[in-house]
Amino acid sequence: MEMPRTISVLVKNRPRVLARVAGLFARRGFNIDSLAVSTTESEGISRMTVATTADAPTLSQIAKQVSKLHDVVDVIDHTDLKVVERELCLIKVIVDRGQRGELISLCDVFRGDIVDIGNGSVMVQLVGDTDKIDAFVELLADYEIVEMVRSGKIVLDRGAQKE
């Protein structure tokens, strides 16, 4: 079934490795919904968290093709695993003084933080899974969003085991 799925790709931190992985997605026609890249607990190893929308065979094909890249150390398919999934979102919203209270209580419900207040605008920081952030952004439809950025999804499997 086609649905949002996430894989983590552990790669050697070498020049052009991002181009290799992203290029493979592009030339084989796999979509990338979001992509987050960072260092890891192991020196020289980076972690790419790739969110995509695909059915199970397609994701399996993606994982197998990505695994073949020489700089790729491991690929983890999180589909059937218990995971903690997070995304960070920064949203700059136009609010006048009268609307501020309402926005702050909305943030409280979603455990968002006001991280900057300017003249007529506030910046909200929200951490959560993709659904939560989507829901929050939807609720902000009544306000004018000036700018928004999302970090892309990051995921770790639950439990003491290393993946």
Added chain:
Amino acid sequence: MAHEMIPGAQALLRVFEEENVDVLFGYPGGSVIPIYDALYDSTIKSVLPRHEQGAAHAADGYARATGKVGVVMATSGPGACNLVTGLATAYLDSVPIVAITGQVKTNLVGTDSFQEADVTGITIPVTKHNYLVKEPYQIERFADLVREAFYLARTGRPGPVLIDLPFDVSAGCVPWTERNIEALDGYEEAAVPDEADIDRAADMIEAAERPVMMIGGGVVTAGAHSEIIEFANKCNIAVVHTLMAKGCFPESHELSMGMPGMHGMAYASYAIQHSDLLIVIGARFDDRITGDLSRFAPDAKVIHIDIDPAEIDKVRTANIGIAADARTATRALIQAVSARDRGAWEDTLLKFKRDHELAYTDDDELMAPQLVVQKLHEVTGGNAIVTTEVGQNQMWAAQYYPLEEPRKWCTSGGLGTMGYGHPAAIGAQFGRPDELVVDIAGDGSIQMNMQELTTGTIHELPYKIIILNNSFLGMVRQWQDMFFDKRYSGVDLTGNPDFVKLAEAHGAVGLRCGDRDRIVETLEQAMEVDDRPVMVDFAVSKEENVFPMIPAGQSFENLMECPMAEKSSSA
């Protein structure tokens, strides 16, 4: 311990020697002069083709004919860019090549300097791996990096690997280190087949009433031809081969059911369509084999063995997928599977073969191209190493030059590269100097790398080029004939050069034949030449089509056999 410091170019050649590289196909230029300087004192034979594309295909032909890694070199920028078609050809057919390209000096990389191109960027999609050598961690282990390139090229599913070497790295000094490439994280040569999978496969094979084995290029790579023959003989299973596996299973063998697919033998396609089990070894369900996937082998279960796990379930979902080396897996199957009688199926296959023989008519004023290939087979005793160009010539070669051994067939199967066959013949001849090498060509394709005749002449290579000259880009014309109302657009090659004079101008021998009664005589004349290439121009029927044909995206139900041929035809 301090390592000996030697120029990068010398380290490169030392590793070449370790890897038993005996010939290098390369074209110099500013960025590779330090390497050419080192080659001056080397025992490695440096061959200078007349175009970098020729160099790449020659390395490819050498690799296919010998099973060794082919080595090609080009300078930065345009030289390296000219390798791309050759790399893509090798990549799609999983041919082991190490390509060395020069690069501008490290401090100029990224500044659009003279003859700079982002060659590692350009070649990511057409190489198994590539390196731009400029980081300290690479230079410290430069010798191992080159060894690793060879290792990656020839192991697992082979493929081309490119090393982009800036001028100052090959001219400057690197430490000479002993071989230490054990730790290749995340890279496995080949998984060993799972015993349980082999047992399940054996059960499935024993239970099958109408099994067919389909072998592909992976069988050549694995050197599994003897095992395939043993397996087929033991279990009495018919074998079809893809274009890439031609010669892996002797085509004269009674269990050989030929090549299926778009221009394959009709009986091969019928065997697949009626089978209840396909045992696919080292093949990848290319669209030229399957046509409409939903109607391909509709009643068959599939056992798929491939060294590349990504091939399993990529196109056709397998009932049993075994990611393993073809030879290891076939050996395991030989042990596990018992023979059984399948008389009715054998009769059906024989009937397919009898009722659907290859056929053509030779009733045009000009000779049929198929006849030329058949006569070539006769005159050469079927023993030549055959390279092909791409198009009708390639399909007629596949149909009418049956082969009995692997590694005697060099053709661009996946990419379908016109201009491949001639330089590939040069590479094959360097790799196997004492054997007869023949390029079966069309008048279109041959002109794409004609310049390499000089290379052949200089090195006194006695390969033969057989041009099936119909003054058309025949395969495109055939599609226009059959599917575009005969609107022949862009395919007329009237105005071709005089191929005999052209051969002579290159110092080769040129022969011409326009008379079907002189085919054998002309071929024999060509075979007598042993110190230079021979190019033979056969004027063949201009509008001959390749049959059988399953139009693109259709299925065996739409298979067309030669419409005019009677069973009495010469085929």
